[in-house]
Amino acid sequence: MAQREIGPAGWSNQQGQAQGENASATHDQSLAQREFRRAILEHMPASTTAALRVRGLRKSYKDVVAIDGLELEVRPGECFGLLGPNGAGKTTTIEICEGLTRADSGEVEVLGMHWDSHAGPLRQRLGIQLQETQLSDKLTVFETLRLFRSFYRQGPEVSEVIALVQLEEKAKSRVGSLSGGQKQRLALACALVGDPEFLFLDEPTTGLDPQARRQLWDLIEQFKRTRRRTILLTTHYMEEAERLCDRVAIMDHGKVIALGTPRELIASIGIEHLVEFSAGEALDASALARIEGIRDVRIENGNILMQVTALHRAVPALLDELGRQGVPLTELRTHSASLEDVFVALTGRHLRDD
Amino acid sequence: MTEASHRDHPLVQLTLMRFREFWREPEALFWTFAFPIILAVALGIAFRNRPAEVLKVAAVTPELAQALRQEKQLDVQQFSAAAGAEALRTGKVALLAEPGPGGTAVYRYDDTNPEGRAARMLADAAVQRAAGRVDPVPARDQILREPGSRYIDFLIPGLLGLGMMSNAVWLTSFAIVDARRKNLMKRLVATPMPRQYYLLSFLLSRLFLLFVEVGVTLGFGALVFGVPVRGSLLDLAALCVLASFSFCALGLLLASRARTIEGVSGLMNLTQVPMWIFSGVFFSAQRFPDAVQPLIKALPLTAVIDALRTNMLQGGSLAQVAPQVGVLGAWLIVCFGLALKLFRWR
Numbered sequence: 001m002a003q004r005e006i007g008p009a010g011w012s013n014q015q016g017q018a019q020g021e022n023a024s025a026t027h028d029q030s031l032a033q034r035e036f037r038r039a040i041l042e043h044m045p046a047s048t049t050a051a052l053r054v055r056g057l058r059k060s061y062k063d064v065v066a067i068d069g070l071e072l073e074v075r076p077g078e079c080f081g082l083l084g085p086n087g088a089g090k091t092t093t094i095e096i097c098e099g100l101t102r103a104d105s106g107e108v109e110v111l112g113m114h115w116d117s118h119a120g121p122l123r124q125r126l127g128i129q130l131q132e133t134q135l136s137d138k139l140t141v142f143e144t145l146r147l148f149r150s151f152y153r154q155g156p157e158v159s160e161v162i163a164l165v166q167l168e169e170k171a172k173s174r175v176g177s178l179s180g181g182q183k184q185r186l187a188l189a190c191a192l193v194g195d196p197e198f199l200f201l202d203e204p205t206t207g208l209d210p211q212a213r214r215q216l217w218d219l220i221e222q223f224k225r226t227r228r229r230t231i232l233l234t235t236h237y238m239e240e241a242e243r244l245c246d247r248v249a250i251m252d253h254g255k256v257i258a259l260g261t262p263r264e265l266i267a268s269i270g271i272e273h274l275v276e277f278s279a280g281e282a283l284d285a286s287a288l289a290r291i292e293g294i295r296d297v298r299i300e301n302g303n304i305l306m307q308v309t310a311l312h313r314a315v316p317a318l319l320d321e322l323g324r325q326g327v328p329l330t331e332l333r334t335h336s337a338s339l340e341d342v343f344v345a346l347t348g349r350h351l352r353d354d
Numbered sequence: 355m356t357e358a359s360h361r362d363h364p365l366v367q368l369t370l371m372r373f374r375e376f377w378r379e380p381e382a383l384f385w386t387f388a389f390p391i392i393l394a395v396a397l398g399i400a401f402r403n404r405p406a407e408v409l410k411v412a413a414v415t416p417e418l419a420q421a422l423r424q425e426k427q428l429d430v431q432q433f434s435a436a437a438g439a440e441a442l443r444t445g446k447v448a449l450l451a452e453p454g455p456g457g458t459a460v461y462r463y464d465d466t467n468p469e470g471r472a473a474r475m476l477a478d479a480a481v482q483r484a485a486g487r488v489d490p491v492p493a494r495d496q497i498l499r500e501p502g503s504r505y506i507d508f509l510i511p512g513l514l515g516l517g518m519m520s521n522a523v524w525l526t527s528f529a530i531v532d533a534r535r536k537n538l539m540k541r542l543v544a545t546p547m548p549r550q551y552y553l554l555s556f557l558l559s560r561l562f563l564l565f566v567e568v569g570v571t572l573g574f575g576a577l578v579f580g581v582p583v584r585g586s587l588l589d590l591a592a593l594c595v596l597a598s599f600s601f602c603a604l605g606l607l608l609a610s611r612a613r614t615i616e617g618v619s620g621l622m623n624l625t626q627v628p629m630w631i632f633s634g635v636f637f638s639a640q641r642f643p644d645a646v647q648p649l650i651k652a653l654p655l656t657a658v659i660d661a662l663r664t665n666m667l668q669g670g671s672l673a674q675v676a677p678q679v680g681v682l683g684a685w686l687i688v689c690f691g692l693a694l695k696l697f698r699w700r
Contacts, residue, residue, distance in 0.1 A: 100544060100700065123546035130544065134536035138378040139371060147371055150362040151545040174378075194545070 050109070051076045051198055051230040052097060057106035059092055059254075066092040068254035070106070079224055079231040081245030083238065083339060085351050089254035090234035091131055094202050097232065098128050111198060124153055127196030129187050131203045131234075137176030141167055144175055145189055152194030165189040165219055181212025188219060199223070201233040205240060213240075220244055236351050238339035250343055257346050262339055269345040271337040273308045275315065276300075278331040279322060287325070291317045303331070365551045365558070372559030376525060386525075386563065390517040390571045397513075397636075398506050398579055409473045412438040412447040418459065421484035422451060425476050449473035451481070503667075507582070510575040511662035512635035517571060518564070518594065519601045519655050523626060526556045526605030527618045534613055540700040553693060557602045564598045565591075584669030592672065593665065593679070597658035600682045603689035604654065610696040629655040657681035 052074035059067040067089045074080040082090045095101040097108055099115040099122065108115065113122055135144050145158045156164075162171050165185040170178060178186065184204065191199060204220070205213040221244065224231065235241055241248045242262045250258040250265065258265055275294075285304060289297050293314040296307040308314040311334060322329055343351050376382055412433045413419035419432040433441060435452065442450045442462055448470050449463040459481050463470035483489075533539040542552060568591075575581035583590060608625065612618035632646075633639060633655035642650060650656050661678040664670035672679065 098544060100540060120546065123544070126544075128541075128544040130537055130541050132537055133541040134538060135541070136371060136375055136538065138375045143371070143374065146362060147367040148545060150364045150367040151547040153361075153546075190541070 049076065050074060051078075051111060052080075052232060053107070053109040054093075054097065055107040057093070057096065057108065058104045059089075059096065059101070060104060066254055067096070067103070070251075070254065070256060072249060072256065074230060074232055075247075076230055077228050078246040079220075079233065079244055081241040081248040082232070082234040082251055083236070083241040083245075083248050083343070083351070084234075084251035085236055085343075085349070088251040090236075090251055091202055092254075093251070094200055094232060094234050095130075098126065098200050099123075124194065125197045127191035127194060127199040129191040129199075129201045129204055131206070133187060135175050135183070135186065135190070137174060140172050140174055141178070141186055142171045144186065145193055148190045148193045155193050155195040158193070161189045161193050164192065164223075166215075179212070181208050181215060184208060184212070184216060185219065188216065192223070196229065198230045198232070201231065203234055203236070205235070205237065213237075217243055238343070238351060241339055248339065250339070250346065252343075252347055258342060265339060265342045266337050269337065269342050271307045271341055271345070273311045273314075273334055273336055274341065275306045275308050275311075275318065276303050276331075276333045277318075277329060278303050279329050280327045282325070283322075283327045284325060287321055288318065291321060294318070308334075364547055365554060368547075368551055368555035369558040372529065372555050373562050375529065376559070376563065382525070386517075386521050386567060387570050390513050390567075391574050394506075394510065394513055394571070394574060395578075397509055409449075409469055409476065410447045411449040411451065411473050411477055412441050413451045414438055415453055418451045418453065418481070421481045422477055423480075424484055425480035428473070428476055428480065449477055451477055504579075506575070506579045507667055508638075508663070509636065510571065510579070510581045511666050512659050514568060514571050514594075515597065515633070515655055515659040515662055516630070516635045517567060518598050518658065519626065519629065521563070521567065522560055522598050522601030523605040523608065523622055525560075526602050527609035527612075527622060528615065529556070530606065530609035531612050531615055531618050534698070534700070535615075537700075543699045549697075549699065550694060553606055553690070553697070556606060557599050557690075560598045560602050561595065564594055568594050581666070583666045585665030585671065589672045590662070590665050593658065593661050593675070596679065596682050596686070597654070597661075600654050600658075600686040600689070603686050603693060606693035607689040607696070610693045611698050613698075629653050632656070634659055651677075652681060654682055654685045657685075 050073045052072065054070055054072035057067050057070040057072075058065075070089070070093060072080075072093075082093060084090050092101060096103045097110060099110075099119060110122055111125060115122065139147070141162065142158060145161055149155060149158050149161075155161075159171075162168055165188055167182060167185055167189065170182055175183065175186065188201070188204065191201070201220070205216050208216065217240065220231070220233075223229070224244070231244075233240075233244065245262065247259070247261055248265060249256045258268070260268065283304070285297055285299070288294060288304070288306065291314060293310040294306050294308055294317075298305045306314075306318075315334065319329070340351055343349070408427060408429045410429045410431070411422060412431050413422055414433065414435050416432060419430050422428050422430040431441075431447065433450075438447070438450045438452070439462075441447045448467065449461055452460045452462065454460040459478075461474050461477060463474050465471060465474075530539070533542075539552075543549070572581075572583060576583070604625065605622075608621045609618050612621065632642060632650045633653050634650075635655070639647075639650050639656055651660075657678040661675035661682075664675050664678075
């Protein structure tokens with residue numbers, strides 16, 4: 001088969017082609033942005049500007065309520081994260097939005113369209129990565145992507161997508177021989193092969209080692225930077241949500257319990273830093289609460305956990321106090337408040353059991 | 355170059371996927387191609403150089419034994435009455451000849467057993483001739499053992515049909531349940547892939563392998579046993595393609611809901627085992643009672659085997675097997691239509 005010449009910097013989409021095949025990367029990018037806005041104005045009813053709108057969504061499996069009156073709105077061009085522990089209803093939610101699962105009740109509008117009436121056009125415009133898909137082990141990376149590419153009317157060349165997810169060296173390898181991270185990058189490539197306006201990623205890095213996870217984050221960030229397309233992703237890794245998402249909805253028991261940018265969410269719990277330490281049993285914990293900048297002293301698993309506003313003043317004061325009491329310090333950790341702490345503050349539980 | 359001209363067709367890519375998945379699985383290849391040959395060799399050897407049937411009979415008196423030995427198709431032993439009765443009861447002999455009162459002869463045999471009835475006729479003729487009967491019409495035997503009318507000639511079309519059914523049903527059902535189990539089907543459904551193409555790809559991918567499969571079986575039959583193909587090869591190919599499509603459609607239907615290999619295996623056995631028995635693979639389906647013949651003829655395996663035998667052994671044209679073609683076509687349309695309707699796409 002004749003392969004078309006690969007355009008510069010990855011993508012040459014249909015809009016790009018209409019304006020000239022070999023547009024420069026920056027031109028492509030700004031063009032894509034303009035085209036995207038135009039597309040929104042043209043294709044969406046005047047009343048809606050959301051890429052995804054979910055209202056009053058409910059779904060039960062037998063006697064388990066998976067989604068309990070969920071409301072969501074994802075803006076065009078943003079990366080929106082659904083963060084929550086396993087069983088919070090994230091996958092059910094995203095699969096309903098993807099048109100793969102039917103809701104019991106509620107309304108879902110994707111790119112201004114409904115699944116009942118516009119499944120065909122929607123499928124052309126969405127890129128989907130499922131939580132667990134075993135692609136055929138017997139096919140090569142190239143063959144797999146060529147298969148997926150054949151389903152879409154427009155999109156980049158197969159070799160461009162392979163380059164985008166950095167699998168060039170594995171293009172001729174069987175899928176069965178790939179590592180977990182490589183498989184996940186291939187799954188991402190399968191989602192990108194139709195040049196989607198809206199990308200759905202369900203737990204894209206679950207089960208990957210830290211290095212593979214970081215590599216995938218880089219790829220998703222790169223896609224965000226260059227394409228400015230809408231992304232909805234689910235995750236139970238707070239680092240992932242903090243790093244990739246413009247806005248995050250924290251989910252628990254099938255409901256959104258908090259919504260905002262990662263920064264807003266962290267600020268909302270009024271904690272800046274956390275200090276955790278272990279000391280001898282003779283410690284008088286009540287004295288700690290009187291130190292300036294230290295609030296909410298708790299004992300968790302034998303460790304002392306404190307919320308701290310001014311780290312540079314509180315830590316020396318803490319060390320002074322321990323010295324005064326003559327208690328030996330065996331462990332000391334500090335970290336800035338994260339989405340994990342937001343979840344703990346809201347539910348009293350941790351995102352992950354491990 | 356425009357987008358449309360270089361774009362791969364989804365049906366081609368899906369078919370290629372099916373083909374590659376199969377071709378790159380060495381075990382599947384082995385069983386698909388080796389199994390019909392192994393079976394043909396085993397059965398061919400079992401039935402090939404078998405001498406003309408010799409029936410074992412017993413006689414109670416030396417006179418009767420002497421008379422019976424004049425018949426070359428009988429293997430005669432002399433027993434005491436008790437031992438003879440025992441041999442008859444246990445099936446060691448097909449008939450026991452005893453002297454009756456007043457110079458008569460008594461034949462004891464099971465008249466529901468064809469061997470018993472054949473032995474009765476041969477034994478009586480031998481006894482009558484020994485007693486001096488002269489046949490009024492002289493007769494002469496002409497033995498017919500030419501290619502086309504032996505058991506192996508009957509068997510090869512049967513095995514061909516059986517192989518096409520097993521391969522189509524098994525490979526199709528297995529691949530579908532596997533894709534469902536691995537979430538691959540759900541992933542494909544999340545793309546704009548036209549769903550009927552997914553199902554059609556199973557039918558088309560069979561074509562690649564069908565020619566190899568049929569070629570191997572027919573070539574083996576022709577080279578080793580001299581099994582003829584007297585009809586048109588084109589007709590034969592058309593029959594095989596139609597049959598394969600019908601069996602694939604049956605496989606699609608069987609796998610349309612199942613989520614596990616175990617679940618679909620049960621359904622496959624439920625549909626295939628009756629056909630192994632009733633469709634005349636190893637022996638003629640005519641042996642079953644008339645009342646069930648219409649049902650047997652409506653089975654797809656019966657239809658394809660009948661049509662293959664008509665083509666290969668009698669040199670019949672497609673027009674002569676129109677009823678069988680109709681049966682296969684009906685199975686194809688009904689199964690594919692139902693599969694499309696019932697299919698669980700996740």
